[in-house]
Amino acid sequence: MSTRNERTRADHNLSEASLFDLLNLDNDENCSDELDEETPCAGANLRLATFLSESGNELCADCGSPRPKWVSANLGAFVCIKCSGVHRSLGVHISKILSVNLDEWTEDDVDNVIKLGGNRAVNSKYEDSIPNNCRKPQPDSSIDERTDFIKRKYVMQQFLNTEEQLSCPFNPAVFNCSSTGINSVVDKKYLNSMRIHNISQTFLNNKRKDVELKPSKKSNSTVGMVEFVGLIKVKVVRGTNLVIRDVRSSDPYVMLSLGNQTVKTRVIKNNLNPIWNEKLMLSIPEDVPHLKVNVFDKDKFSTDDPMGEAEIDLEPLVSAAKAFENGSAKEPSKDHAKVTGGKDKNTLHNGMITMADRKAKQEFTLQLQNAESGELQIEIECVPLTQ
Template sequence: MSAKKERTDADHLSGTSLSDLLNLDDDDEQYYSDELDEQSPSASAKRKLASFLSVSGNDLCADCGSPNPKWVSANLGAFLCIKCSGVHRSIGVHISKILSVNLDEWTEEDVDNVIKLGGNAAVNWKYEHSVPDDCRKPLPDSSIDDRTNFIKRKYVMQQFFNPDEQLSCPFTPGALHCSSTGLNSVVEKKYLNSARLHSFGQAFLNSRKRKDAELKPANKSNSTAGMVEFVGCIKVNVVSGTNLVIRDMRSSDPYVMLSLGSQSVKTRVIKNNLNPVWNEKLMLSIPHDVPPLKVNVFDKDKFSTDDYMGEADIDIRPLVSAAKALENGNAKGPSKQLEKMDEGKDKNTHVDNGTITVTEGKATQDIALKLQNVESGELQIQIECVALTQ
């Protein structure tokens, strides 16, 4: 079957229901392209990242050893499987900022920064230097509880941290001797002594934290927040807002917060704008029991609590079902559309539910949201569901 014929046949499938899509004949030809878009500005950066991913050690998840990791902690330099990456998201971006090797946009600078961190071998030499015999590293089939426990001990509490890293001096003596600094020997000595004291003090504090954590019994209520089995990820592009409400004197400084289960991410703040354009992509892991995606808009205030500017809920279960159909090979062809989401409790929330579109192996949905519990305001959002295999 030619590509032109496939595209023509796919056009006749517009409006196909979800159940019909899930039961398409397996004889339909698959027409996906896994090659990078040569016109994309990030194409060469992604090729460099892919080359670094093939280096020995980077081809296995840094935390559990699963093969072919497709996620990376950009600030740690660790390549991870999707299950461990979900735990990393739950511990916060201040500790680990997770990006997709294939789905996120990369610049040469971003990739160079990851390469400078040394990859999985360097990360594990630093964070798994002193793993005790009674602590078992998770395996590819380990439970989410085991993954979460190990990852928190490894990166948050840093119980296995390499002491050589802790005692390293943050000031290089060679740099202090450089004539351009103008530092005399007295100042040099002062800085070096201060650096040594800081290093030993920090090492002592980290050691004390590790001992306290080992002696203190686990608090179930506080430790189970990240212990959720993930079935995939959603990539949310917060496009723009229209006719948002005024919360300052004449305008607002809006930002959008997205929540899925215990995870939350937010966009940047747009100053003095009731029709902001974000075009900002955010990623969230999908729990096994798929909750609604909660959307909240706030006005940023410097000297008081941020003002409320509306909310909405999105049922992402149909989109997840479409992505699973793709993953299982039941949805084939270059372009298909699914039925609109059922109206009901979301009837007043969605201005335009849009259709779920399967194009080039991706399940996406464009949604226009009417914000609730406020006088006015709409949001344009595009959601893409990322299956486990990606």
């Protein structure tokens, strides 16, 4: 009898142990899966941070400001936020600016930046022949000084070695403007035209170096340049009950405009209730303009059809972010970024400005104007200059 009881207890303990082992095995597999999902992104960011700390990369490639937190992904230059604003104005075909901390980096993205060699490699190429009477910007230089130098450095390429200008007749930045690191395919005719233009530019640059460089006056190309005071990250979440612009549906996308900057979401085909969950980043000019939100239907053979619009006054959100950065605001703000627009404007939801992780955030559900129907849900985050 005692032997039978001992066998029963042993079988019971074995079944409990087996169940416990199986549960632990499942948990271990789940944890392993989670780690596998998180490791690539975390590993890429760690590698980028390590590369940023290397000698030469700890100062802005263009003005020497300490601790740059922005990088031109196709040039390989780490730059400060003031110089990054000028880079953005050049267009992504010249310089694709990303945040070291705020953007999501892949291993391929980091590999491409590291291959470009960092600030020392960039400056040894683009600042090889700076004339003695040409002054490189300093951390306290004006936006006009930065703009003039950066355009001459990367767009006109006036400071390249003469032999390199002749041997490299097209702008290499054209080939690496994709965030995935895949080189662009450029039409042969385009390369020929770029070759002719850059060879002629080489001789013009050489002639220009023999002439004393006078302080440049504001031209039409620099009058529009403004100094950026911060950034906003706009998450376009979803659209609801959007209007039909094709036969039975629409192919919607969202366009955001802030001053002279314009960014777009991807197109979602044949959907009146699209879910984007897409983050877009814009620089905030010193005189904060309204954020213009437009929804369009993508057409292949004609002009894209408008599907509604709205405008948001960002001043309260920017002011809240500045107050928090200066230490004068710690609680959620009772102010709201205001939605402006046509006569029949209507904001279905205008969330309170909240402070989290040193950033001011606000959620909106917008009733689109100049359209029969349609709502748009977005989230806006104002990023301080110190981020």
